[in-house]
Amino acid sequence: MSYLDSRIIILNSAYGILNNGTYKSDILFKFNGLLTQEDDIEQVQISLVNAQIPVSFYTINYTNNVFKIKLGNNNVQFYYIQVGNYNANSLILSLNTLINDSNFTITISKITGKLTFAYTTSFIIYTDNDASICAILGLELGLIYNSTGILLCPYPLDLLGYKRLEIYTLTLSTYNYSSLNNGMCCLLSIIPIDQPACGLIVYNNFTDTKHIIKNNTLDSIDIQIKGEDENFINFNNIDWTMKLKLDITRKKPLEITKNNYFQQKPIEKLKENKDIIKNDFDLLTYN
Numbered sequence: 661m662s663y664l665d666s667r668i669i670i671l672n673s674a675y676g677i678l679n680n681g682t683y684k685s686d687i688l689f690k691f692n693g694l695l696t697q698e699d700d701i702e703q704v705q706i707s708l709v710n711a712q713i714p715v716s717f718y719t720i721n722y723t724n725n726v727f728k729i730k731l732g733n734n735n736v737q738f739y740y741i742q743v744g745n746y747n748a749n750s751l752i753l754s755l756n757t758l759i760n761d762s763n764f765t766i767t768i769s770k771i772t773g774k775l776t777f778a779y780t781t782s783f784i785i786y787t788d789n790d791a792s793i794c795a796i797l798g799l800e801l802g803l804i805y806n807s808t809g810i811l812l813c814p815y816p817l818d819l820l821g822y823k824r825l826e827i828y829t830l831t832l833s834t835y836n837y838s839s840l841n842n843g844m845c846c847l848l849s850i851i852p853i854d855q856p857a858c859g860l861i862v863y864n865n866f867t868d869t870k871h872i873i874k875n876n877t878l879d880s881i882d883i884q885i886k887g888e889d890e891n892f893i894n895f896n897n898i899d900w901t902m903k904l905k906l907d908i909t910r911k912k913p914l915e916i917t918k919n920n921y922f923q924q925k926p927i928e929k930l931k932e933n934k935d936i937i938k939n940d941f942d943l944l945t946y947n
Contacts, residue, residue: 661911661912662702662909662910662911662912663909663910663912664907664908664909664910665907665908665909665910666905666906666907666908667694667905667906667908668709668903668904668905669691669694669881669903669904669905669906670901670902670903670904671687671689671881671883671901671902671903671904672899672900672901673687673895673899673900673901674899675689676688676689676883677689677690679882680892682894682895682896682897683892683893683894683895684895684897684898684899684900685884685885685886685892685893685894685895686882686883686884686885686892687882687883688880688881688882689880689881689882689883690879690880691878691879691880691881692879693879694878694879694880694881694906695875695876695877695878695906695908696877697876697877698910700910700911700913701908701909701910701911702909702910702911703872703908703909704872704873704875704906704907704908704909705870705871705872705873705906705907705909706832706834706848706870706871706873706904706905706906706907707865707868707869707870707871707904707905707907708827708848708849708863708865708869708902708903708904709864709865709903709904709905710862710863710864710865710902710903711827711851711861711862711863711900711901711902711903712860712861712862712863712900712901712902713825713851713860713861713863713885713900714858714859714860714861714895714898714899714900715853715855715856715857715858715859715860715861716858716895716896716898717821717822717893717894717895717896718743718744718745718821718857718894718896719744719745719746719796719819719820719821719857720741720742720743720744720745720746720751720793720796721743721894722743722791722894723791723889723891724791724792724793724795724796725740725741725742725743725791725793726738726739726740726741726789726790726791726792726793727739727740727741727755727758727785727792727793727794727797728785728786728787728789728792729759729783729784729785729786730783730784730786731759731761731764731779731781731783732779732781732782732783736784736786737759738789739755739758739759740758741754741755741758741793742754745821745857746819747819748768748773748817748819751817751819752766752767752768752775761779763779763780763781764777764778764779764783765777765778765779766778768817772816773816773817774798774812774813774814774815774816774817775797775798775812775813775817776810776811776812776813777807777810777811777813778809778810778811779807779809780809781809782806782807782808782809783807783809783811784804784805784806784807785799785804785805785807785811786804786805787799787800787801787802787803787804787805788801788802788803788804795818796817796818796819797813797817798813798814798815798816798817798818799813799814799815800814800815821853822853822887822888822893823852823853823888824850824851824852824853824887824888825850825851825853825861825885825886825887825893826847826849826850826885826886826887826888826890827847827848827849827850827851827883827884827885828846828847828848828883828884828885828886829846829848829881829882829883829884830846830882830884831875831878831880831881831882832846832848832871832873832875832878832881833846833873833874833875834846834847834848834871834872834873834874848871848883849863849865849869851863870907878906881904883902885900
C-alpha cells in the first residue's frame with residue numbers, strides 16, 4: 661500500500677540566482693529540504709504543470725547576426741546585423757545599409773521566397789563563421805559560396821525564429837532522451853512557441869506528463885531555457901514564471917493487528933519486555 665505526497669513549487673525568474681545575467685534563461689532556485697532521503701519513499705516524480713513565458717527574445721540574435729562577405733578585390737568584411745525582429749524587406753534594407761555599396765543588391769522572389777545576391781563583379785559569401793546569419797538567408801552553413809556576379813540562395817528566407825523552447829534542469833536527474841546528443845539528457849519539458857513577438861506563451865500540461873527522477877535529496881532546482889539549437893534564450897531582462905509539482909510516492913504505514921503483530925515487532929525485541937507484549941495484546945483485544 662502506498663500514498664502520494666505532492667508539493668507545489670512556484671518559480672519566478674525575478675527571485676533566483678542569475679547565471680547568465682539579463683538573458684534570464686539559466687537560473688538557480690534554492691530551497692531548504694525540498695526533498696530529503698527517507699525510508700518510506702518509493703518513487704519521486706517531477707512535472708511542469710504550467711508556465712507563463714514572454715516572447716521577448718528576437719529572431720535575429722547574438723547567435724545568428726553575422727554576415728561575412730568579400731566583394732571583388734576588397735578585403736573580407738564582417739557585418740553585424742542589429743538584433744531584433746525582421747520581415748524580408750526590413751532585413752534586406754538592413755543588410756544593404758551595412759554593406760553600403762550601390763553595386764551590390766539583394767532581392768527576394770515573391771514566388772519562392774528565395775533571396776538573390778547580385779554584384780557587378782565576383783564575390784564570395786562565407787557561411788563557416790560563428791554566429792552566421794546565412795542559414796536564415798537560405799544558405800547552407802559550413803560552405804563558401806563563390807559567385808561570378810549573381811547568387812541565388814538554394815533555400816527560402818527563414819524568419820520564423822525558434823519554434824519551441826526546451827526546458828532543461830541539471831539538478832534533477834531524469835530518464836529522458838534527445839536525438840541531438842543521441843542519449844540521455846536533462847530535459848524537463850518542451851514548450852511550443854505559438855505566440856508572436858511581444859506576446860505571452862501560456863503553457864499548460866494537459867497530458868499530465870511526469871518524469872521519474874533519481875534524486876534522493878533536493879535543495880535547489882536550476883532551470884535552463886534553450887532553443888532547438890541548444891543556445892540559451894535571451895529574454896532581454898523580462899521575467900517568466902513556472903509551476904512545478906513534486907509527487908512523492910510513499911509506503912503507507914501498516915496498521916498493527918493480531919495477524920501482523922509479530923511482523924512489526926521482531927521476537928527478539930519483544931522478549932526484552934514482557935510487560936510491553938501484555939499491554940499491546942490487551943489493547944488489541946480491547947479494540
